[in-house]
Amino acid sequence: MWTTLMKLDLTSVCLALFLGLIFMVLFEIFRINSRRGQIPPGPRPLPFVGTIPSFKKPLDAFRSLSQYGEISALYIGRKPVIILNTIQVTKEAFVQEAFSGRPLVDWLSKGLGIIMVTFGHSWRQQRRFALHTLRNFGLGKKSVEDRVLEESRYLIAEMLKAEGKSMDPQHDIQNAVSNIICSIVFGERFDYDNKRFSYLLKILNDHFMLSGTTAVQILNLVPFIKHFPGPHQKIMQNFTELLGFIRNEVREHKETLDPDNPRDFIDAYLLEIEKQQKSNEGSTFHEENMVMSALDLFLAGTDTTATTIRWGLIYLIQNPDVQERCHEEIVRVLGYDRLPSMEDRDKLPYTYATVHEIQRCANIAPFGVVHETTQPTKLRGYDIPKGTMIMTNLAAIFSDKKHWKHPDAFNPENFLDENGNFFKPESFIAFSLGPRVCLGETLARTELFLYITSLLQRIHFSWPPEPQSIDMDGVMGVFHFPQSFNIICRSRDTKE
Template sequence: MGTALMNVDQNSVILALVLGLIFLVLFEILRIHVSRGRTPPGPRPFPFVGTLPYFIKDPMGSARSIHQYGEMATVYIGRQQGIVLNTLQITKEALVQEASTFSGRPALPLIDWITNGLGIIMVTFGHSWRQQRRFALHTLRNFGLGKKSVEERVSEEGRYLVAEMLKEEGTTFDPKHVIQNAVSNIICSIVFGYRFDYDNKRFAYLLKVLNENFILTGSAGAQMFNLVPFIKHFPGPHQKMLQNTNELLRFIREEVKEHRQTLDPENPRDFIDAYLLEIEKQKSHEDSTFHEENMVMSTADLFLAGTDTTATTIRWGLIFLMENPEVQERCHEEIVQVLGYDRQPSMDDRDKLPYTYATVHEIQRCANIVPFGVIHATTQPTKLRGYDIPQGTMIMTNLTRIFSDKKHWKSPDTFNPENFLDENGHFYKPEAFIAFSLGPRVCPGETLARTELFLYIVTLLQRLHFSWPPNSPRPDMDGIMGVVRFPHPFKIVCCSRDAKY
C-alpha cells in the first residue's frame, strides 16, 4: 500500500513538473507573440534563448542577412530585446541626434561579473563614465596622444617590428605575436611608461590570455552565462575568463604599487602616475569616482582597447594585401616614390600617399572587426521610427550592412582602395565609414588607432613584401567571432625589399 502511494506521489510530482514546464513554454510563446506585434520585424525567436541560436551558428551570415527585415530589426538575447540599426541614416538619428538616450550600455551579467561595473568602455552612461572618460582623454593627450611624440613612438616601434619580422625572412611564420606586441607597446608606453621586448615571456603570456578572453567573451559559453548567471558557481569557460582577467588586474596592481613607491608629484611619468595624483586631488569631493579599483579597471580598459583591435585590423590587412598583390605593389611603389627606403613615415605624409591611405581605410572596412558595433543601450524609454523602445533595450549598429551598402560604396563586395578615392585620385572618406562609431561613445582610442594603422602599415609595406606560403590553404574569411572578429590563424612569408635597415 505504501509503495503504491509513493508511486502515486512520484507520478503526481512528475505530472506537475511536466504541466508546469508546458505552461511556462506556452506563456513564453504568448509573450513573444505579443512582444513581436509591438516591435520592429526580425527573425523568429525561440522560447527563453531568443535569436541567439542564429547568431551562434552563423554570426557573419546573420550580420549579412538581418537587413532584410528593414532599417531596424528586432533580435532577442535570451529574453532581452535588442534593436539592430541597419542603415547609416537611422544610426545617425539614434547615436547622434538622440545621443543621451542611446548612449547607455546593456546590463550583461558576464561583463558585470568581471568588471564590477567599473572602468570606461562598458560602464553605464552616467557620472562615473563621464569622469573617467574625460580624465582618460585629457591624460592621454598630455602624454602625447595626437601629437608628434606618439608618432615618433609608433615610428620607432615600426622599426622594431620590421627588424623582428626580418628575423623570419624567407621562412613560414605566424605574425600574430609580433604585431600584438608592437601595437600594445604604444599604449604600454603611455599607461605604464615603458615598452616590452618581443621575447619577454611574461608579456607574451599576458597578450595570449587577453586574446583568449576576447575570443571567449563572444563564445556560446559566454552567451549562456548571460542567460543563466548562476552558472558562475560552476566550472566552465567563464571561469577561465575570470582567471585571465585576474592575471591582467594582478599585473596592473603590481605596476600601481611600484608607481606609488616611485611617484614624483611634480613629474608624472604616465597614466598611472596621473591617476594616483588625481585620487589625491579628488579626495575631498563626495561625488568623486577616482579610487584604486577604478584606476585598475580603467587602465585595463585602455590596455585592452589599445591592443587587440588595432593588432587584429593589421592582421586582416596582411591577408587582404596577400590576396591582392597588385594593391600591395602599388602601395609600395607610391611609398618609395615619396619616402624612399630610408625615411620613416609621418602622419603629414597622408596627403602624399592617397592610394596607401585609401588602402588603410579599405582594410578597416573589409576587416569589419566589430560587425555589430559596440553594443549600446537606451537610458530611458523612447520612440524610434514610431516604435516604442523600452529603457535598457540593447542597440546594435549593423556595420556589416553599412560597410557593404551599394548606396555608399563603389565596390561594396570586393577589396578595392578606390572606395576611398575620388575621380581625381585624391583620398576622401565616405560618410558611411563609421568604424569608430558615432556620438558620445565614439571610440576614445580613435586618434591612436588611426596613427598606428597608418604608420605601421606604411612602414611594413615600405620595407617588406608579404606572400602566402607555397600551397597554403586560405583562411575562412568569416573569421572567428569574439568581442572582435579575428582572422583564423594563418602564416606568411616576408622578404626584405632590399633596403638598408
C-alpha cells in the same frame, strides 16, 4: 503532503513535468507573439533561447537583417535587442544621450572603468580624465608618432628575423601595437622575447575569444551561473591575471612616484586621486577605478588595432596588385629610408585608402560595441524601454550597395574620388559616433596608417609554399578575428 508525493509513481511525475514544460513553452510563444508589432521586425526567436544561437554564420546573418528595414530586432534569450541596419538611423540614435548607455557586465567590471560602464557621472569623469591625460602623454601630438615610428623599426626587424621562412605574425604585431598603449599608460615598452608579457598577450587574446561565446551571453543574462563550472570560469581566471598585472604596475608606480614629473597615465591618476580626496568628497577617482580604467585602455589599445593589421596582411597578400601599388606610391614619395608621418597622408592617397579599406573589410566589430538606452525613448515610431540593448549592424552598413562602389570586394577605390584623392564616405563609422565614440580613435588611426605604411615600405608579404586554407569568415569572439595563418616576409631592400 509528503505522504501524497511518495505515493505518486514515476510515470505521473514525468507526465506532470512534461505538461508543465509544454505549458511554459506555449506561454512563451504567446508572450513573443503578443509583443510583435511593439518591437521592430526580425527573425522569429526560439522560446527561451532567442535568436542568436540559431546563427551559424553571424556575419551573413547580420547582413541579412537589412531585409527587415532600417531597424530590426533579435532576441538574446528572452531579451529583445534592437539592431540599427543603416547609417541614417544609427546617426539619429547615437547622437542622443538616451542611446549612450552600456549594459553592465557586473561580474567582471563591477561598474568601474571607462568602456563597459553605465552612462553617468562616473563615466563622464573617467572618460574626460583619460582623454586629457592621454593627450598630455602623446595622444594627438607628435610624440605618439615618434613612439609608433620607433616601434615600427623594432617590428620590421623582428619580422625580418624569419626572412624567407614561414612565420605566424600574430605575436609580433600584437606586441608592437600593445607597446604603444603600454608606453602611455605604464611608461614602458616590452621586448618581443619577454616571456611574461607574451603570456599576458596570450591571456588577452583568449579573453576576447571566450568573451564572445554563447556561454558568456547566457551568463550576462543569468549571472548566478557564475558560481557553477563552465567556460566563464576561464574568463574570470584570465581577467584576474590581467588585473594582477595592472595592480603590480600600480604598486611599482606608487613606490617611484615623483609628483613633479608624472611619467604616464598611472602617475597622473595617482596624483588625481590625491587631489580629489582633498577637495571633492563625491569623487569617483579611487584605486579600483584606476585599475579598471588602466585595464580598459590596455585591452582596447592592444587587440583591435593588432587584429585589423593581421586582417590587412591577409587582404594585401590575396591582392598582390594592391600591395605593389601601395609600395610603389610609398617609395615614390618617401624612398626607402624616411619612415612615414601622418602629414604624408595626402601624398599617399592610395595607401591611405587601402588602410581604410582594410578596416571596412576586416570589420572587426561587425555588431559595434553594444549600447543600452538610459531612459524610455522613441525611434522611428517604436517605443523603446529603458535598459534595451542596441547594436549597430556594421556588417550591413559596410556592405550597403547604396553607399559603396565595390561593397563585396576588397578595393581601395571605395575610398577614392574620381580624381584619385582620398574620400571617406559617411557610412564609414568604424569608431562609432556620438557620446560613446571610441576613446582611442586618434591613436588607432595613427597606428594603423604608420604601421601598415612602414611595413609595406620595407617588406614584401606572400603566402608560404605549403598548403594553407584561409577562411575569410574568420572567428567570432568579442571581435572578428582571422584564423591563425603563416606568411613569408622578404626585405624590399634586398629584393630591389
